[in-house]
Amino acid sequence: MWDKKSRFTMLVEALSPDLYRYAYWLVGDQDIAEDLVQETYMRAWRSLDSLREAGAAKAWLITTLRRENARRFSRKSLERVDVDVDTLEATIGSDDKLEVRALHQALRDLSTDYRDPLLLQVIGGFNIREIAEEMNLSTGAVTTRLFRARQKLRAALDGERDSEVSK
Amino acid sequence: MDCLSFRRSILADPGSNDDAIVEHADGCKHCRDFRADIRRLDASIIQAIKIPVPESLPAKILLRQSNRPRRASGWRWAIAIAACCVVAIGIGLRSETAESPAQWLGAVKRYVDRSGISTDPAAQIAHRDLNEILNRIGVHMDESIGTVTAAIPCRIGNRAGAHLVITGDGGPVTVLIMPEADLPQIIEFKTAKSTGVIAPCPRGSIAIVGGATAPINSIKSKVEKAISFI
Numbered sequence: 349m350w351d352k353k354s355r356f357t358m359l360v361e362a363l364s365p366d367l368y369r370y371a372y373w374l375v376g377d378q379d380i381a382e383d384l385v386q387e388t389y390m391r392a393w394r395s396l397d398s399l400r401e402a403g404a405a406k407a408w409l410i411t412t413l414r415r416e417n418a419r420r421f422s423r424k425s426l427e428r429v430d431v432d433v434d435t436l437e438a439t440i441g442s443d444d445k446l447e448v449r450a451l452h453q454a455l456r457d458l459s460t461d462y463r464d465p466l467l468l469q470v471i472g473g474f475n476i477r478e479i480a481e482e483m484n485l486s487t488g489a490v491t492t493r494l495f496r497a498r499q500k501l502r503a504a505l506d507g508e509r510d511s512e513v514s515k
Numbered sequence: 516m517d518c519l520s521f522r523r524s525i526l527a528d529p530g531s532n533d534d535a536i537v538e539h540a541d542g543c544k545h546c547r548d549f550r551a552d553i554r555r556l557d558a559s560i561i562q563a564i565k566i567p568v569p570e571s572l573p574a575k576i577l578l579r580q581s582n583r584p585r586r587a588s589g590w591r592w593a594i595a596i597a598a599c600c601v602v603a604i605g606i607g608l609r610s611e612t613a614e615s616p617a618q619w620l621g622a623v624k625r626y627v628d629r630s631g632i633s634t635d636p637a638a639q640i641a642h643r644d645l646n647e648i649l650n651r652i653g654v655h656m657d658e659s660i661g662t663v664t665a666a667i668p669c670r671i672g673n674r675a676g677a678h679l680v681i682t683g684d685g686g687p688v689t690v691l692i693m694p695e696a697d698l699p700q701i702i703e704f705k706t707a708k709s710t711g712v713i714a715p716c717p718r719g720s721i722a723i724v725g726g727a728t729a730p731i732n733s734i735k736s737k738v739e740k741a742i743s744f745i
């Protein structure tokens with residue numbers, strides 16, 4: 349049986365990259381994302397015994413991170429930050445496809461109502477019912493948001509392709 | 516299920532394998548193509564979301580946890596598992612694998628700038644625990660190294676290494692053990708907050724980094740005397 353510290357280390361090594369990415373797209377700032385991930389793991393350490401299944405760990409950490417983020421807002425009543433594409437650009441390789449860049453912009457332009465369920469689905473692996481529970485919405489509302497989010501991203505990508513062709 | 520509701524369902528959940536979805540896709544080529552299109556879109560979304568992750572993040576979290584007041588000694592298992600997970604975290608990281616001296620220098624600077632690790636100077640890593648971490652990367656440290664206040668497996672330049680903190684007279688000094696950094700000569704460097712040196716060893720290199728007054732050279736000699744390779 350693995351002890352607590354080893355379970356924790358495994359959760360950090362295996363899941364912190366995805367958790368960081370989730371946090372980044374949630375708050376739009378690399379430093380805040382890093383802080384949030386650290387706070388989330390500190391909280392996770394304290395309640396690690398309540399995590400029974402290893403397979404549920406990612407969803408559990410993401411839920412913890414969302415609560416941690418909500419706390420951050422209630423503490424400081426901060427304005428929600430726009431995803432800062434300019435600083436991100438610096439860290440993206442120049443070999444990146446135009447498509448990826450266009451999608452960055454489109455993800456940034458999505459309102460959080462649409463981006464949030466998409467992130468839970470794509471990064472967190474949540475299904476529609478789980479997203480509904482997490483966001484306190486009906487499954488119908490989640491379905492609509494996911495559907496519109498992809499529609500918007502697709503339209504943005506098509507627009508990008510068209511503008512490339514017409515150049 | 517008609518074409519409209521099929522497309523709506525696929526846009527909401529491109530991976531859906533509901534019976535109604537499968538059945539409609541089997542009988543409708545347009546919708547099958549649409550689904551393939553949306554699955555490609557999702558693959559691109561996943562690519563776009565995968566922004567680079569600071570290499571030092573796992574080490575920072577583990578350090579912060581291990582620096583909590585209560586001391587634990589569960590490292591034996593932790594290290595075994597961390598080693599297994601190295602492959603897992605390597606995937607999806609976009610950080611470049613360091614090869615040349617310039618790339619290694621860049622990797623060390625990035626690591627140090629992003630890590631900003633503060634440790635409890637009263638903390639002390641048991642010598643046996645230190646060597647459990649180091650043995651995983653083929654390194655042994657004898658007792659002459661003295662007090663080590665933090666020891667964490669890490670990745671620098673996208674390769675396995677270890678991050679130690681040794682507190683000398685001039686404050687804490689970061690020691691990075693990088694068994695895969697083959698460098699032809701000593702490199703001295705400065706970053707915004709620190710000065711450092713990367714020195715070749717019989718296998719790989721070590722980096723010693725600290726504040727302006729940190730006793731970099733004495734720690735460097737100390738590590739060079741204490742280190743051996745398995």
Ligand SMILES: [Zn+2]
Binds near residue numbers: 517518539
């Ligand atoms: Zn159809």
